[in-house]
Amino acid sequence: MKKDSPYTIKDIAQELGLSPSTVSRALSGHPHISQETKDRVQEVVEKSGYRHNALASSLRNSKSNMIGLLVPRISMYFQSTVITAIQNKLHEFGYNLMVCQSNDSVEMEKELVNVLYSSRIEGLIVSPTLYTTDFSHFDIFNKSKIPLVFYDRVPKTHSAHKIVGDDYQGGYLSTKHLIEQGSRRIAHISGPLSCSIYRDRYAGFQEAMHEAGLEVEKSLVHFHELNRENALATCEKLYALGEFPNGVFACNDTTAIAVMEFAKKHGIAIPADVKIVGYSNDPRAEIIEPAITSIEQFPYEMGEQAADLMMSLILEKVNPGRNLISMTTPIELVIRKSSSLSLALTT
Amino acid sequence: MKKDSPYTIKDIAQELGLSPSTVSRALSGHPHISQETKDRVQEVVEKSGYRHNALASSLRNSKSNMIGLLVPRISMYFQSTVITAIQNKLHEFGYNLMVCQSNDSVEMEKELVNVLYSSRIEGLIVSPTLYTTDFSHFDIFNKSKIPLVFYDRVPKTHSAHKIVGDDYQGGYLSTKHLIEQGSRRIAHISGPLSCSIYRDRYAGFQEAMHEAGLEVEKSLVHFHELNRENALATCEKLYALGEFPNGVFACNDTTAIAVMEFAKKHGIAIPADVKIVGYSNDPRAEIIEPAITSIEQFPYEMGEQAADLMMSLILEKVNPGRNLISMTTPIELVIRKSSSLSLALTT
DNA sequence: ACGTTATTTGCAAACGTTTGCATATGGTTT
DNA sequence: AAACCATATGCAAACGTTTGCAAATAACGT
Numbered sequence: 001m002k003k004d005s006p007y008t009i010k011d012i013a014q015e016l017g018l019s020p021s022t023v024s025r026a027l028s029g030h031p032h033i034s035q036e037t038k039d040r041v042q043e044v045v046e047k048s049g050y051r052h053n054a055l056a057s058s059l060r061n062s063k064s065n066m067i068g069l070l071v072p073r074i075s076m077y078f079q080s081t082v083i084t085a086i087q088n089k090l091h092e093f094g095y096n097l098m099v100c101q102s103n104d105s106v107e108m109e110k111e112l113v114n115v116l117y118s119s120r121i122e123g124l125i126v127s128p129t130l131y132t133t134d135f136s137h138f139d140i141f142n143k144s145k146i147p148l149v150f151y152d153r154v155p156k157t158h159s160a161h162k163i164v165g166d167d168y169q170g171g172y173l174s175t176k177h178l179i180e181q182g183s184r185r186i187a188h189i190s191g192p193l194s195c196s197i198y199r200d201r202y203a204g205f206q207e208a209m210h211e212a213g214l215e216v217e218k219s220l221v222h223f224h225e226l227n228r229e230n231a232l233a234t235c236e237k238l239y240a241l242g243e244f245p246n247g248v249f250a251c252n253d254t255t256a257i258a259v260m261e262f263a264k265k266h267g268i269a270i271p272a273d274v275k276i277v278g279y280s281n282d283p284r285a286e287i288i289e290p291a292i293t294s295i296e297q298f299p300y301e302m303g304e305q306a307a308d309l310m311m312s313l314i315l316e317k318v319n320p321g322r323n324l325i326s327m328t329t330p331i332e333l334v335i336r337k338s339s340s341l342s343l344a345l346t347t
Numbered sequence: 348m349k350k351d352s353p354y355t356i357k358d359i360a361q362e363l364g365l366s367p368s369t370v371s372r373a374l375s376g377h378p379h380i381s382q383e384t385k386d387r388v389q390e391v392v393e394k395s396g397y398r399h400n401a402l403a404s405s406l407r408n409s410k411s412n413m414i415g416l417l418v419p420r421i422s423m424y425f426q427s428t429v430i431t432a433i434q435n436k437l438h439e440f441g442y443n444l445m446v447c448q449s450n451d452s453v454e455m456e457k458e459l460v461n462v463l464y465s466s467r468i469e470g471l472i473v474s475p476t477l478y479t480t481d482f483s484h485f486d487i488f489n490k491s492k493i494p495l496v497f498y499d500r501v502p503k504t505h506s507a508h509k510i511v512g513d514d515y516q517g518g519y520l521s522t523k524h525l526i527e528q529g530s531r532r533i534a535h536i537s538g539p540l541s542c543s544i545y546r547d548r549y550a551g552f553q554e555a556m557h558e559a560g561l562e563v564e565k566s567l568v569h570f571h572e573l574n575r576e577n578a579l580a581t582c583e584k585l586y587a588l589g590e591f592p593n594g595v596f597a598c599n600d601t602t603a604i605a606v607m608e609f610a611k612k613h614g615i616a617i618p619a620d621v622k623i624v625g626y627s628n629d630p631r632a633e634i635i636e637p638a639i640t641s642i643e644q645f646p647y648e649m650g651e652q653a654a655d656l657m658m659s660l661i662l663e664k665v666n667p668g669r670n671l672i673s674m675t676t677p678i679e680l681v682i683r684k685s686s687s688l689s690l691a692l693t694t
Numbered sequence: 695a696c697g698t699t700a701t702t703t704g705c706a707a708a709c710g711t712t713t714g715c716a717t718a719t720g721g722t723t724t
Numbered sequence: 725a726a727a728c729c730a731t732a733t734g735c736a737a738a739c740g741t742t743t744g745c746a747a748a749t750a751a752c753g754t
Contacts, residue, residue, distance in 0.1 A: 083422070
């Protein structure tokens with residue numbers, strides 16, 4: 001028969017005249033339990049709707065099989081792809097994922113770190129907010145020897161395990177490409193420099209400029225949150241300079257799209273008058289007309305790597321995180337019409 | 348001093364010469380504990396790096412503060428937006444989210460249902476796979492009186508709490524719009540009819556056609572997974588009919604985009620020769636040229652509603668789910684150039 | 695001075711599972 | 725017939741927290 005509320009191992013034991021230990025072992029397939037007993041237990045389990053209590057089990061084993069994930073925003077293309085990969089990979093290892101989002105608020109991030117900390121997650125995977133410069137709220141994880149992996153946006157000074165895209169190279173290649181295509185006055189629209197990825201891309205940008213003997217004009221470089229409104233405002237400023245830049249390296253595709261919108265509205269031809277490169281290879285970059293040259297970051301692979309690293313940190317009792325791992329996943333410049341006159345003409 | 352491994356309430360108690368009960372109460376702000384004691388406890392907590400054990404707490408209270416979410420794919424635009432909303436809303440109530448994805452595999456879905464079931468989630472929010480027609484694996488939740496909310500794709504026969512978009516209306520309005528714009532031979536490209544949303548959209552499509560006295564040509568109606576490859580293949584079939592339809596109602600924007608790609612390639616003018624409507628109002632719909640008319644589903648609002656419903660089911664001890672709740676969130680037809688000759692000409 | 699009440703703390707059991715050790719049974723070996 | 729092994733099961737403690745109840749102390753009124 002079926003009890004209404006919680007049906008436990010004890011109940012099963014009682015019903016079968018066994019001890020809870022035997023039932024527990026039967027359920028976990030312990031070799032010392034006779035097949036007959038296992039069958040009987042299984043039968044009762046099925047008809048009673050017994051619900052294994054993972055909480056109790058986790059408590060007893062101090063093993064929650066849960067990984068925490070803390071991201072700025074779930075719904076951004078890059079992030080959601082990474083999450084997809086992480087979830088798939090963790091599932092292979094029998095781990096579950098608890099997902100939190102900071103909405104790019106440092107306050108929220110701090111709060112969630114504590115929530116996750118006390119939730120007994122076995123590891124934490126993080127992409128911090130745009131404004132996280134002080135990473136000390138993550139220290140509790142290091143202190144407690146709980147694996148902590150940063151990805152994408154990562155602490156520069158703070159030592160930790162990191163999975164990053166090659167943002168320096170991304171910035172460098174984008175800019176070099178623009179220069180090769182003939183751009184000279186190149187604008188750079190990027191995110192807050194408090195964030196590692198934007199610092200690196202900026203550095204790559206500068207390097208390519210210097211290498212080509214070009215000057216980085218202060219008035220062409222802008223840092224702010226990369227949404228459409230901000231991007232359009234920046235375009236206004238650039239436009240007000242008298243002459244619009246003939247190249248734009250935008251640090252995400254939303255911004256690149258906004259620049260394109262602005263250019264079209266003002267009769268600036270793309271790529272003839274201005275060449276544009278975005279970042280992240282958002283699905284929109286490919287289908288807009290002209291298609292936008294962008295940097296592919298391989299977010300799925302990045303997510304897989306983060307999950308793999310996390311699992312090896314957890315499973316590897318041998319080398320318990322004595323040496324810090326830092327992986328850089330390569331990027332790829334995907335050249336499209338927005339920056340290439342020859343491509344634009346062939347169609 | 349700081350112990351290396353788990354520092355518990357008992358340790359704090361011992362260090363202060365108190366009992367664990369007192370420490371526990373001090374931590375939870377119980378009114379019968381003196382301020383002095385609370386301060387002393389707080390001090391030790393901070394310097395010891397004490398980690399509250401939510402597992403033990405949950406076990407004792409049989410309250411995990413965790414909600415499960417089971418979706419086909421995290422990274423689809425619609426889904427990731429819903430998840431964002433759900434996560435934000437649940438956080439307001441102090442609940443956490445455990446996210447799983449079925450990758451549209453029924454097998455995986457069944458497995459994950461069991462995993463979630465034993466994880467002691469207090470409620471489950473689900474958008475099932477495309478192919479889930481038998482919903483009996485969700486019954487354990489009903490049996491155990493654990494709130495279960497379906498959204499978007501929902502069981503038709505199976506009684507349950509549901510949050511759905513108004514797919515019938517979406518299908519009806521899209522089709523009516525195409526007809527109003529002059530389309531007569533209208534193709535319908537949709538997903539598997541095993542899935543509620545596609546059945547409803549198809550019904551709306553048929554209704555609008557009948558209302559206008561138009562015939563639904565079998566050869567113009569196609570059902571399959573809605574990705575680019577399948578859509579292009581369907582386009583080939585339509586093209587092979589001799590005359591391409593002059594209207595296409597596609598059940599997602601990926602498909603609409605593929606149709607557009609095909610039309611462009613074959614010199615079929617949009618919207619002059621063929622008018623196209625998509626579904627979901629994906630960010631790409633707005634920026635492609637010509638922009639695609641689509642159905643806005645308000646995924647964020649949908650997610651909030653799902654979370655709100657879940658919370659009221661959990662908190663409301665009063666009416667413990669005796670009556671089933673079914674909410675339909677309105678949709679909105681967003682008219683753009685892909686279906687409107689007048690709009691296309693003004694630019 | 696004594697009963698009454700308010701305040702603060704402690705005891706011990708409970709949540710459901712797991713596991714080392716001990717035990718029981720039957721069968722095999724010398 | 726004694727000693728031994730293999731197999732199957734049970735006992736009881738433990739994981740860390742919470743909470744009803746009891747108890748200790750202090751404060752108060754009559």
